[in-house]
Amino acid sequence: MSQIYDRVALIGLGLIASSMFWAMKRAGLAGEVTGYARSAATRETARRIGLCDRVCDTVEEAVEGADLAVLCVPVGAMGAVAEQMAPVLKPGATVSDVGSVKRHVIEAVSPHIPEGVHFIPAHPLAGTEHSGPESGFAELFDNRWSLLVPVEGSDPDAIAKLRALWEGMGSNVDEMDADHHDLVLAVTSHAPHLIAYTMVGVADDLRRVTDTEVIKYSAAGFRDFTRIAASDPTMWRDVFLTNKDATLEILGRFTEELFALQRAIRTGDGEQLFDYFTRTRAIRRGIIDAGQDTDAPDFGRGKTPT
Amino acid sequence: MSQIYDRVALIGLGLIASSMFWAMKRAGLAGEVTGYARSAATRETARRIGLCDRVCDTVEEAVEGADLAVLCVPVGAMGAVAEQMAPVLKPGATVSDVGSVKRHVIEAVSPHIPEGVHFIPAHPLAGTEHSGPESGFAELFDNRWSLLVPVEGSDPDAIAKLRALWEGMGSNVDEMDADHHDLVLAVTSHAPHLIAYTMVGVADDLRRVTDTEVIKYSAAGFRDFTRIAASDPTMWRDVFLTNKDATLEILGRFTEELFALQRAIRTGDGEQLFDYFTRTRAIRRGIIDAGQDTDAPDFGRGKTPT
Numbered sequence: 001m002s003q004i005y006d007r008v009a010l011i012g013l014g015l016i017a018s019s020m021f022w023a024m025k026r027a028g029l030a031g032e033v034t035g036y037a038r039s040a041a042t043r044e045t046a047r048r049i050g051l052c053d054r055v056c057d058t059v060e061e062a063v064e065g066a067d068l069a070v071l072c073v074p075v076g077a078m079g080a081v082a083e084q085m086a087p088v089l090k091p092g093a094t095v096s097d098v099g100s101v102k103r104h105v106i107e108a109v110s111p112h113i114p115e116g117v118h119f120i121p122a123h124p125l126a127g128t129e130h131s132g133p134e135s136g137f138a139e140l141f142d143n144r145w146s147l148l149v150p151v152e153g154s155d156p157d158a159i160a161k162l163r164a165l166w167e168g169m170g171s172n173v174d175e176m177d178a179d180h181h182d183l184v185l186a187v188t189s190h191a192p193h194l195i196a197y198t199m200v201g202v203a204d205d206l207r208r209v210t211d212t213e214v215i216k217y218s219a220a221g222f223r224d225f226t227r228i229a230a231s232d233p234t235m236w237r238d239v240f241l242t243n244k245d246a247t248l249e250i251l252g253r254f255t256e257e258l259f260a261l262q263r264a265i266r267t268g269d270g271e272q273l274f275d276y277f278t279r280t281r282a283i284r285r286g287i288i289d290a291g292q293d294t295d296a297p298d299f300g301r302g303k304t305p306t
Numbered sequence: 307m308s309q310i311y312d313r314v315a316l317i318g319l320g321l322i323a324s325s326m327f328w329a330m331k332r333a334g335l336a337g338e339v340t341g342y343a344r345s346a347a348t349r350e351t352a353r354r355i356g357l358c359d360r361v362c363d364t365v366e367e368a369v370e371g372a373d374l375a376v377l378c379v380p381v382g383a384m385g386a387v388a389e390q391m392a393p394v395l396k397p398g399a400t401v402s403d404v405g406s407v408k409r410h411v412i413e414a415v416s417p418h419i420p421e422g423v424h425f426i427p428a429h430p431l432a433g434t435e436h437s438g439p440e441s442g443f444a445e446l447f448d449n450r451w452s453l454l455v456p457v458e459g460s461d462p463d464a465i466a467k468l469r470a471l472w473e474g475m476g477s478n479v480d481e482m483d484a485d486h487h488d489l490v491l492a493v494t495s496h497a498p499h500l501i502a503y504t505m506v507g508v509a510d511d512l513r514r515v516t517d518t519e520v521i522k523y524s525a526a527g528f529r530d531f532t533r534i535a536a537s538d539p540t541m542w543r544d545v546f547l548t549n550k551d552a553t554l555e556i557l558g559r560f561t562e563e564l565f566a567l568q569r570a571i572r573t574g575d576g577e578q579l580f581d582y583f584t585r586t587r588a589i590r591r592g593i594i595d596a597g598q599d600t601d602a603p604d605f606g607r608g609k610t611p612t
Contacts, residue, residue, distance in 0.1 A: 076576075100526075125526045129590070144525050174522075184519050187509050189526035194571075195501055196527075198564045200586040202556065203493050205563075213490050215592040216480075219450050220406075220431045220495035221502075223599050224530040230590035233583035240571045240579055250508065251568055255561065257511075258504045262557055265500075265546045270382075273546055277539035280506040284435070284536035286521040293529050 004165050006031040009066035011059060011081055012073035013037040013046050014232070015127060016098045018136025020070065021051055023169035026138040030165075036062035037133070038073075045133045064088045068165070071097035071109070076238035079108030091116040094158050098124055100185060100235070102149045102178040104242035110151065118158035121149040123181065124171060125189075131232040142170035143291060149178050186246035190239055191254060194247065196228035197236075310471050312337040315372035317365060317387055318379035319343040319352050320538070321433060322404045324442025326376065327357055329475035332444040336471075342368035343439070344379075351439045370394045374471070377403035377415070382544035385414030397422040400464050404430055406491060406541070408455045408484040410548035416457065424464035427455040429487065430477060431495075437538040448476035449597060455484050492552035496545055497560060500553065502534035503542075 008030040010017040017035065024030045035052030036059050037043050046055045056062035063069045063085040071078050078097060089095065095113060099105045102121050113119040126144040128135065146166040150159050163173045176184070203214045203222065218226065240247055264272040288295045314336040316323040323341065330336045341358030342365050343349050352361045362368035369375045369391040377384050384403060395401065401419060405411045408427050419425040432450040434441065452472040456465050469479045482490070509520045509528065524532065546553055570578040594601045 125523050127526070145523055147523075184515050184523060185526065187512060187515050188520055188523045188528040191508075192505055192527040192531055194567060195505060195564070197583055197586050198567055199498055199501060199560060200589055201582055202497075202559050202563050204585065204589055206493060206556075206559065209490050209493050211589065211592065214494055214589065215596050215598065217431050217451055217453075217490060217494045218593050218598050220433070220491065221498040221534055222494040223593060224534060225498055226586070226590040226593055227599070228527055228530060229583070229586040231583075233580050233587070236583050237576050237579045241574055241576055244571055244574075248568060248571060250512075251564070253508050253512065254505060255564070257508050258501070258557070258561070261500060261504055262554060265550055265554060268547055268550075270543050270547055273543040274539050276507055277503055277535070277537075277542050279510065280503050280532070280535040281539070283506055283510055283517065283520065284532040286517065287524050287529060287532055290521050292521065292524050293533070 002028070003031055004029045004161055004168060005067040007066045007068075008033045009062045009069040010035045010052065011062060011069065011071050011085070012077075013042050013051060013055075013133045014072060014235075015131050015135045015140075016124065017070070017072035018046075018051050018133050019126075019138065019140035020072070020098075020136075020169065022136055022138035023141055024165075027168045029168045030068075034062040034066065042133050049134060051133055051136070059084045060088045065090060066093060068094045068096065068162070071095070071099070071105075074234050074238045075099040075101050075105060075242050078105050079112070082109040082112040086112045086114055089114055089117045092118075094118040094120055094162060096120050096122045096162055098122060100189065100239045101243040102181045106149075106151055106178055118155050119151060120154055120159055120162050121151070121178070122162065122166070123147045123149065123185075124166065126171075127231070129227050129230040131235070139170065141166070144171055146171040146173050147181055148173060148175045149181050150175060151178075182243050182246045183249075186243060186250045190243055190247045191250040193228055193231065193236060194240065194251065195254065196225040199225050200229040308334070309337055310335045310467055310474060311373040313372045313374075314339045315368045315375040316341045316358065317368060317375060317377050317391070318383075319348050319357060319361075319439045320378060320541075321437050321441045321446075322430065323376070323378035324352075324357050324439050325432075325444065325446035326378070326404075326442075326475065328442055328444035329447055330471075333474045335474045336374075340368040340372065348439050355440060357439055357442070365390045366394045371396060372399060374400045374402065374468070377401070377405070377411075380541050380544045381405040381407050381411060381548050384411050385418070388415040388418040392418045392420055395420055395423045398424075400424040400426055400468060402426050402428045402468055404428060406495065406545045407549040408487045412455075412457055412484055424461050425457060426460055426465055426468050427457070427484070428468065428472070429453045429455065429491075430472070431491075432477075433537070435533050435536040437541070445476065447472070450477055452477040452479050453487055454479060454481045455487050456481060457484075488549050489552045489555075492549060492556045496549055496553045497556040499534055499537065499542060500546065500557065501560070502531040505531050506535040 034054045124146040340360045430452040
């Protein structure tokens with residue numbers, strides 16, 4: 001794989017940015033990669049583990065001279081960071097982001113993008129329950145989808161370069177418009193996360209079942225909810241606040257269906273339950289066929305505690 | 307590990323029974339293991355793959371002479387199977403089960419247990435999303451919890467033997483009363499399963515997002531829900547119908563909390579969301595410390611599609 005950008009700046013050094021760094025290095029996609037994090041401790045960690053070729057103490061220093069600057073901060077902070085970097089962005093540079101919400105990011109960032117600079121929002125659909133500069137790894141994006149959400153009038157060459165970067169980091173790439181992105185993600189990510197957070201909260205609250213019991217007996221299904229509900233609180237707060245409408249719409253649909261199934265339980269309608277549970281199996285098969293999960297039985301996790 | 311029972315009969319040959327067979331063989335816990343399944347195709351498969359020392363064409367044949375007979379059929383079928391096996395149970399034998407619900411099983415099975423036979427309900431908290439005679443493996447119960455739910459007046463020696471069997475198959479063993487078991491499982495398993503089934507159903511129903519999109523972009527969180535929602539429909543129908551009260555109680559609590567979080571989203575109360583999401587991380591830490599899951603980032607699944 002050959003170099004795509006001479007200089008890339010990563011603003012915010014969490015799970016996604018650190019994985020991007022290692023993935024770019026793996027494939028030799030960038031000449032120099034600079035990095036900035038607001039917290040001095042994070043910058044210190046980054047320097048210690050060799051994350052980024054150069055860790056900078058200001059946004060401006062990191063972005064100056066960059067061909068690509070990527071906003072890797074929580075969605076709620078992107079507008080302010082874009083404003084801060086605007087004066088030093090060089091003509092012809094590309095600004096992108098990795099936020100889980102796109103309409104809000106476009107509204108918050110676009111006004112700060114100078115004439116002659118390309119803004120191409122993006123979102124890699126990859127992650128783990130871990131966060132911070134030490135949680136990244138080069139393989140995070142392999143065979144995962146990254147979505148580019150170009151705004152109107154985006155430069156085709158700039159889009160092609162960003163696409164090549166994501167493909168070079170291992171991703172499959174699709175393009176999508178912002179509103180559809182936000183709806184699709186509300187279904188596949190935002191609503192499931194809120195539901196998982198809620199269920200874990202309920203278990204924690206319930207006085208008649210102890211936390212110890214919940215923890216010991218979690219392998220019966222609950223465990224997977226806790227993994228999702230361990231994700232970064234700041235990031236998720238911002239996601240829900242900025243993708244409010246789509247998330248609330250999906251949660252509304254969810255509640256409606258849940259009530260229908262609750263009624264089936266209450267009235268003893270086994271047929272409705274059986275039919276519903278049979279139908280949901282097909283989606284699982286599709287995910288395995290599409291290579292987005294394996295069919296291996298999920299038992300090994302925790303099998304050999306260390 | 308030495309032999310605990312001379313003759314064990316497994317009634318129903320799905321994931322749990324087949325895993326029990328391989329786990330008993332691994333440790334040499336049983337002399338002869340007989341097996342029965344209602345479906346001729348399942349019995350045929352069992353004979354082909356060497357599941358059970360002897361596959362029988364009737365319940366009676368499988369149970370006759372057994373020191374331990376284990377009901378491994380869906381919870382809704384246990385009463386009828388118990389009635390069928392009752393005439394051939396030998397004095398001093400133990401009857402147990404592996405159902406996910408205990409109060410209902412006790413009510414359905416107890417009346418059929420003859421004088422001089424011990425009935426000790428049990429529930430191994432282990433499983434995968436696969437079902438059927440070919441889905442079992444010897445390691446399924448390793449480091450998982452199995453709960454014994456002895457009814458009043460159970461023989462201590464019979465309980466001790468059954469405990470030794472489960473420990474020999476790799477489990478940790480706890481004892482619990484039936485109603486508490488059903489509540490704990492409603493929290494850690496039954497409610498999470500219904501919620502996962504519901505969310506997958508919503509995604510499948512939504513006309514504005516295609517199934518293809520849901521499948522391609524599932525790695526963002528939804529994927530784990532589909533795994534849970536791929537579990538056996540008959541088994542889960544019976545679980546919800548027979549643990550109705552506890553499941554509905556937990557779902558009620560869940561809905562209440564979900565509404566509170568939805569309101570926080572609607573009103574933009576970021577602090578409430580942040581605090582909630584921070585609290586749920588602690589439970590996750592407990593599960594990892596207890597050896598019920600690993601801290602490895604969950605990214606590898608599907609990384610290399612085959």
